[in-house]
Amino acid sequence: MPELRVAERCLDVATATNLLDSLLAGGIAVPYSCRAGSCHACLVRCVAGELHDGNPEALDAAQRQQGWRLACQCQVVSDVQVEVFDPQRDAAPASIHSCDWLSADVLRLRLTPQRPLRYSAGQHLQLWTENGIARPYSLASLPGEDPWLEFHLDCRQGGAFASAARAFQVGDGLRLGELRGGALHYDPDWQTRPLWLLAAGTGLAPLYGVLREALRQEHQGAIRLIHLAHDASAHYLAEPLRALAARHPQLQVELVCAAELAAALAELRLVSRQTLALLCGHPDSVETFARRLYLAGVPRNQVFADVFLPHAR
Template sequence: MPELSVGPQRWPVAPGSNLLDALNDAGLNVPYSCRAGSCHACMVRCVAGEPLDSTPGALTAAQRQAGWRLACQCRVTDDLEVALFDPRRDGLDAELIACDWLSAGVLRLRLRPERPLRYHAGQHLLLYSGVVARPYSIASLPQQDDFLEFHLDCRRPGAFIDRARSFQVGDHLRLGELRGGALHYDPDWQQRPLWLLAAGTGLAPLWGVLREALRQEHQGLIRLVHAVQEDGEYYLAEPLRALAAQYPQLEVEFHAPADLPSALSRLRLPSRQTQALVCGSPASVEAFSRRLFLAGLPRSQLLSDVFTGRA
């Protein structure tokens, strides 16, 4: 039976045990979110031994060379010693410079890291409050904002959300790994119609992508659709309408749950060259994507990012 060790703690585990489960069953409280190898909240560093990794391509070659692995994607087959990600040692400090409610259920955080981060619109980042971590999409734009902005859906309880509700300006958080994310703006799209479809706080990365497209003087039609799960949660409606008034190529529309199916059924592509970016819950991304494909959008012209709750 293989043995797993972390610092002075050492214990036997069943062969083939999931590494994340084995660590948390021992009371080590390794954070996690998606359990699918996407969020990277559960990174640990292998000090001795090697687990069976089902998704080795999820990390960069440099990360793997340094011993980092995603615990949720690894199984313990032989003796293994790991070191846990310590946000105080391995993370980046950031000060909370603004904390305000954009709606009854959406909390906006603005953080200033101790050193600038190089990122692009559409990426996401791990936020740590103590040892509690959660990945969030970045809503800010590096060329225009001197802070990192995040939109938190606070309608349901959660370990990080429960802490976030009491955050105050001047608090410090730690930043974990910056992730690429599927969403971005490509200057080669400049003449093509660009559709941005978001559900709930799936609007956060698309808010950054939209402003990046406008910054790069996108010439094609831009259509942004924001769907919500509850009435009154169009939390960026005013700034979006202001942008639409300023840029004639931009159209924005908002849909409540009752009228969304009808609105989706009316979608018609202005061109086969349309590029679409979709973000939200698994169900909303599936609904958006299905309608776009039925309308004739080639699958290669759809980029999506799915927000999953903690498994």
Template sequence: MPELRVGERHWSVAVGSNLLDALNQNGVPVPYSCRAGSCHACLVQCVRGLPGDSRPDALSAQQRDQGWRLACQCQVVEDLQVHAFDPQTDGRPAEVAAVDWLSATVLRLRVVPQRPLRYSAGQHLVLWAGSVARPYSLASLPQEDRFLEFHLDCRKPGEFSDTARQLRIGDPIRLGELRGGALHYDPDWHARPLWLMAAGTGLGPLFGVLREALRQDHQGAIRVIHLAHDADEHYLAKPLQAMAASRPNLSVELWTAAELPAALAQLRLVSRQTLALLCGAPDSVDAFARRLYLAGLPRNQLLADVFLPRG
């Protein structure tokens, strides 16, 4: 049986054991969220030996050369020595700048990194509050905001969101790996119709993308659609409507879950050049995507970032 070693600790595990489970079940706390290789919360560094890897494409060549792997996607196949990501030494220091509620269930967290962080609208990173970690998409814009902004869905209990409720201005927080998802704004799109379709807090990263498009003076029509459980959860309705009032090419539609079937049925493309960016829970993104494909949107003109539930 292969031996797994972390620091001074070592133990035997069955061949083919999932690395994340082998660590957590033996007292090495490695955080995780999606267990699908998307969130990067379970990043570990292989110091000696290499595991079997189901998602070699999930990390950059440089990260892999340095031994970094996603524990949830790895199997122990030989003796392996691992360094678990330590937010105190591997993370970037930051502090809480603001914590406030945008609705009854959406908590806005703003943090200021000790050193400026280079990022683009639509990216996400792992936040560490003490030993608790969770990946979140950025809702801020680097060219305009001095802080990093995140929108936390607190409808259900969660280890990180429960911790975030207790955060106060000035509290320390650590930033994990910055990662680029599918969502972004390309200046080459400036004349094309742009649809931004979000469910719940999937609106956060698309709000950043929208602001980037407006900052670059996007000339095509921009259609923003936000799907919420009910009308009270359209948590960015006022700023979106204010932006639409000053930009004739921007329209905003606020849908509720009860209205979704009828609203989707009426969805029509005005141009085959339309680009669609989708974000939110899997069922909502799937519903958006299916309707867009039926309406004639080419698949390569749809970009989606799915918020996977904790596995």
């Protein structure tokens, strides 16, 4: 039976047991979210021994050389020693510039990093509270234009980070974990192509950044943005989006509620096989969007999607 060492703790675990499950069962606090190797919340460093990594491509070569592994993707197959990610040691400091409610459920969080952060619209970051609560969030800010890092936190469903965020104050410290690039981005080569942006809830956050990047680069093709919300009050960026549409005639903004979604999606008509679609939100909503796009004839390799997974704890 392999030994799993974490700091001063030594755990006996069954061979081929999932590392994340073993750590949690042993009372070791490890944040996690997706369990699929996407969110990178469960980073640990392997300092002695070897793990069987079922998804080595999830981390880049430099991270793997430093010993980093995703606990959810690894199995304990022999004696091994790991270090849990320590945000005080391994994450970059930042402070809260401002936090305000855009709707009853969406908190806008703006952070000032201690050191400048290079990122692209559509990427996401792992955020850590000072007492070790972690959650990945997409960036809604636009690099080179916004002087802060902006995130839109959906607090409707709760979760440890969202609950902690309700007490955030200007000047409080947070930590910035790994910067990740998902499927959402803007490519300058898309300049003349029709662009559809479909967002559910705070899935709008990264698409808001991508939209503004497209407009900053003077995108010439038609842009159609659909935001799905549970009711009219939850269209938390309605006014900024309408203001953008007023300034940019190529942009069409549609704000729809759940009862109106089927009719809105039925109106999607493909006028060009060059159309690109970017989707973001809850997995069920993204699946609904993707199914309609398939029926509308958008080629699969022209659909880019990120999903916001439910809170794991």
